[in-house]
Amino acid sequence: MAIRAFAESGGLDRLRAKGWASAEELLDGASAEVGRGFLTYLRVSGVLDEWDGRFRLTPRGTLLTSEISLARVGFYVEAYGPVTRRMGDLLTGRATYGQDVVRAGGPLSRHSGAVTAVSYVGLVAEALAGRQPRSVLDLGCGDGSLLIRLCALHPELSVVGIDISPDAVEAARSNSRQAGLEGRAVFEVADAFSPDTWPRSASDADAVIGVGVLHELFRDGEDAVIAILDRLAETLTDGQVFLLGEPELRYDNRANDSDFFLVHVLTNQGTPRDRTAWLNVFRKSRLTCERVFTNAVAGPRTCFYELSARGAA
Numbered sequence: 486m487a488i489r490a491f492a493e494s495g496g497l498d499r500l501r502a503k504g505w506a507s508a509e510e511l512l513d514g515a516s517a518e519v520g521r522g523f524l525t526y527l528r529v530s531g532v533l534d535e536w537d538g539r540f541r542l543t544p545r546g547t548l549l550t551s552e553i554s555l556a557r558v559g560f561y562v563e564a565y566g567p568v569t570r571r572m573g574d575l576l577t578g579r580a581t582y583g584q585d586v587v588r589a590g591g592p593l594s595r596h597s598g599a600v601t602a603v604s605y606v607g608l609v610a611e612a613l614a615g616r617q618p619r620s621v622l623d624l625g626c627g628d629g630s631l632l633i634r635l636c637a638l639h640p641e642l643s644v645v646g647i648d649i650s651p652d653a654v655e656a657a658r659s660n661s662r663q664a665g666l667e668g669r670a671v672f673e674v675a676d677a678f679s680p681d682t683w684p685r686s687a688s689d690a691d692a693v694i695g696v697g698v699l700h701e702l703f704r705d706g707e708d709a710v711i712a713i714l715d716r717l718a719e720t721l722t723d724g725q726v727f728l729l730g731e732p733e734l735r736y737d738n739r740a741n742d743s744d745f746f747l748v749h750v751l752t753n754q755g756t757p758r759d760r761t762a763w764l765n766v767f768r769k770s771r772l773t774c775e776r777v778f779t780n781a782v783a784g785p786r787t788c789f790y791e792l793s794a795r796g797a798a
Contacts, residue, residue: 487526488549489558497550505539556599557741564593565748575751582752594653598630601696605730605787606634608780609694612728612789618691619643624677625698629657633664645686647675678713680720693721696730696787703755707766710755714770718794727772727792732757732785745785760788771795 491497496511503510512520524540527533532546548554561569565588574580609631613621619642623632626646636642644666648654657672664670675682677698702710717727734757735742749756758766760777767774771794778789 486558486562487523487530488532489555489562491523491527491532492550492555500540500542505536505541507539511540552599553603556596556603559592559596560600561741561744561748564589564596565752568748568751572751588748588752590650591652591656594627594648594650594656597697598628601627602630602634604780605696605789606631606638608778608789609728609730610635610638612776612778612791613692613726616692616726620645620686620690620692622683622687622690622693623647624693624695625649626657626672627653629660629670629672631694631696632657632670633660633666636664636666636669643669644671645684645690646670646672647677647683647687648672649674649676678716680716691725693717693725693727694730695727697732699729700731700757701749701754703758704753705755707769710766711770714767714772714792718771721794725793726775728789729792730787730789731763733759733779733788735759735786740785742785757785760790763788763790767792 494515495513496515499511499513500506508521508524511524524533524535527546528535528540531543532549533540534543542550568575568582568586568588571580571586575582575586580586621632621635621642621644623629623644623646626632626648629646632644632646636644646654646657648657651674654672654674661667661670661672671684671686673684675684675687677695680687699710699713702713721727732745734746736746737743746756748754764774767790772792773795774790774792776791778791780787780789
């Protein structure tokens with residue numbers, strides 16, 4: 486929370502710009518008494534070094550304030566903060582998720598987008614490299630970060646993103662305009678699991694991507710996930726591929742694994758699976774897993790499964 490406050494106050498950006506900065510420079514516009522104590526706390530916590538009245542980030546502080554680290558903090562503190570603050574009520578049944586408590590959808594989309602852009606773009610590009618797709622469809626695109634980064638890597642690529650959240654789609658459109666992708670990127674409100682709601686442009690996609698869109702359906706049982714996979718299989722034509730990225734839960738405390746597990750328990754979402762469990766699900770569906778790609782430091786660790794319809798070329 487302190488690191489997030491340091492970033493939101495502008496102090497982190499001022500420190501990055503100067504390398505070393507005085508307390509007065511870092512506390513521009515802040516309460517001097519509270520601010521100086523705050524900087525002392527960051528120094529004692531190993532985030533800042535101090536020398537002759539000036540401060541800089543320590544190596545640990547640099548890691549903790551990286552783009553991916555700030556996104557992880559925002560994911561748990563901001564997006565799931567409304568949930569974790571009511572942990573006792575959820576545990577005792579005094580509150581029910583979805584009625585009395587909900588996660589913050591806007592921050593969830595934004596911070597998940599940052600994690601996706603930093604951790605997954607290279608892996609997705611590698612998985613699609615041999616296919617050289619002309620158009621890509623992203624199911625549950627969030628703020629569009631993944632597709633926008635892919636467009637930057639492949640100037641010939643056009644993309645379509647759909648999300649059930651109007652706020653996420655509006656953010657994706659705004660980010661797309663800022664990136665100068667008019668004519669190459671389309672973002673629409675639609676249900677990833679109901680192909681009849683997809684825009685017409687989705688039918689032109691050579692490849693379909695979905696990151697973290699299916700594991701929550703395990704709340705309704707394995708058969709519910711298989712039914713969705715079968716429905717998606719019907720949309721895949723010869724040569725089309727579905728690249729499904731899902732967090733791989735290993736029940737340890739590395740890469741936020743235990744925290745990721747806990748927020749799913751508190752929100753009564755379907756708990757993520759490991760790759761063995763996913764492969765067993767694919768075998769029961771109309772999809773075949775051709776290859777598996779992993780990113781061991783994605784936070785949480787994630788597998789991407791290259792899926793095609795059974796019998797497709």
